[in-house]
Amino acid sequence: MNIPQPGILLPVPNQARYLSFSLGDPSLIRQGLHMLRELVDGEYTVVGLGQTLVSALDATIPGLKSFPMITAPGLAIENAPEVLWIWLRGEERGEILLRSQRLARALAPAFQLKEIWDAFKYAEGRDLSGYEDGTENPTGDEATSAAIVGTGNQTLAGSSFVATQRWLHNFDSLTSMSENEQDNCIGRRLADNEEMDDAPESAHVKRTAQESFTPEAFVLRRSMPWAEGNNGGLMFVAFGATFYAFEAQLQRMVGADDGIVDAIFKFTQPVSGAYFWCPALKNGKLDLTPLAR
Ligand code: HEM
Known part of the structure; x- marks a missing residue:
């Protein structure tokens, strides 16, 4: 039976790293995917495949597409490479670093490591603005039905779709606001x-x-939260059985529904965004058979 990559449903770890790859030698993609299956457990290492990779394989994953162009005043969201996304989850930065080196070595030259973002849990699960993040997340069966494709879909059951967006906080703007103004931005x-x-x-x-x-x-x-030097922000990651919910929320955040823009933009901006399909596991390994159809 196919099961979801367990890291999707587990709580966020203390340490993490996000890797994003672009396509390398096209003739070696299938070999690269074979290596990926050998190295990925879905729990400590969660994987998503992007539309660019799926198209390069002449395959179709129904529901997978490219990150939408979002047009709103002052917004410049780049599309991050939509080839291969790896979320390394762990407890120790050193172990995560060595694991990411092993993966990058094994996946080259089929896939080229393009971006690395280190992330961490802050103050038991707060965004760097100080606000608790994840309070209204569904839990238990509701989390599974929100995030994972159900058994009604014979091809993709157990898999998931993930929207990722890197947000860069402007800490000067944040700290120039009173606590009451900050509360009004979030609504908590x-x-x-x-x-x-x-x-x-x-x-x-x-x-x-x-x-x-x-x-x-x-x-x-x-x-x-992610950090690099003195910069930081939120690596927004939302898993869904489809991209519908993420898109509906984002549309309303940018004011496309009613002209009201989310006050969060007063202190943070998305820098890049990408969509991926996270295959299910079968017998402990990524089930890539939907790519063969
Ligand atoms: C830097 C960017 C963001 C920050 C700092 C942030 C922070 C927060 C915080 C503090 C909460 C309240 C606690 C909670 O329920 O988790 C929240 C709720 C939420 N956020 Fe965000 N968020 C960000 C971006 C986004 C984006 C891009 C989306 C989706 C497009 C989103 C979707 C949601 C949803 C669905 C909730 C729960 C709403 C509810 O049902 O009450 N957030 N966020």
Whole structure:
């Protein structure tokens, strides 16, 4: 039976690293994928394949596509390479570094390592703004039905789709706001994480309230703070059985529904975005048979 990559449903780890690859030697892709199957357990190493790779294999994964162009004032989101995305989950930076070196060596020259972003858990699961992240995530069976393709889909059951977006925080803008102004951006109180009834319509949790969409738009967020030098932000990662919920939320955040832009943009901006398909596991290995159809 196919099961999801377990790392998707588990809580976020203390340390992580995101690797993003571009296509290398096209004649070696299938060999590269074979190596990937040998090295990936789906728990400590979660993998997603992008549309560029699927197209290069002349395959189709129904529901997979490229990250949408988002046009909104002041927004410049680059498409990150949509070939191969690897989320290394762990407890030790050293172990993660060595694991990522092994993967990069084994996957070359079929895949070329393009981007590395180190990430970590901050203050038991807060965004670097200080706000708790993940409070309204579905749990248990609801998490599975939000994030994982169900058994009704014979080809893709157990797999998932992931939207990734790297957000860069502007800490000067954040700290220039009073705590009350910051609370109004999020719609929850920093002090106790309580949702604010009187939050403005632009508050992030009002923009993204999952039950407020028709149909409801639930995702499983597994975002983690990232840092490089003195810069940092959130590596937003949302798993879904489709991309519908993520797109509905993002549309409303940028004001496409009603002209109201999410107040979160006052202190953070998305830099890049990409979509991937996360294959299921069969007998402990990635099930890549949907690529052969
Ligand atoms: C830097 C970027 C972002 C930050 C700092 C951020 C932070 C937060 C925080 C603090 C919460 C409240 C606690 C919680 O329920 O998790 C929240 C909720 C949420 N966020 Fe974000 N978020 C970001 C980007 C996004 C994006 C891009 C999306 C989707 C397109 C999104 C979707 C959601 C959803 C669905 C909720 C729960 C809403 C509900 O049902 O109450 N977030 N976010």
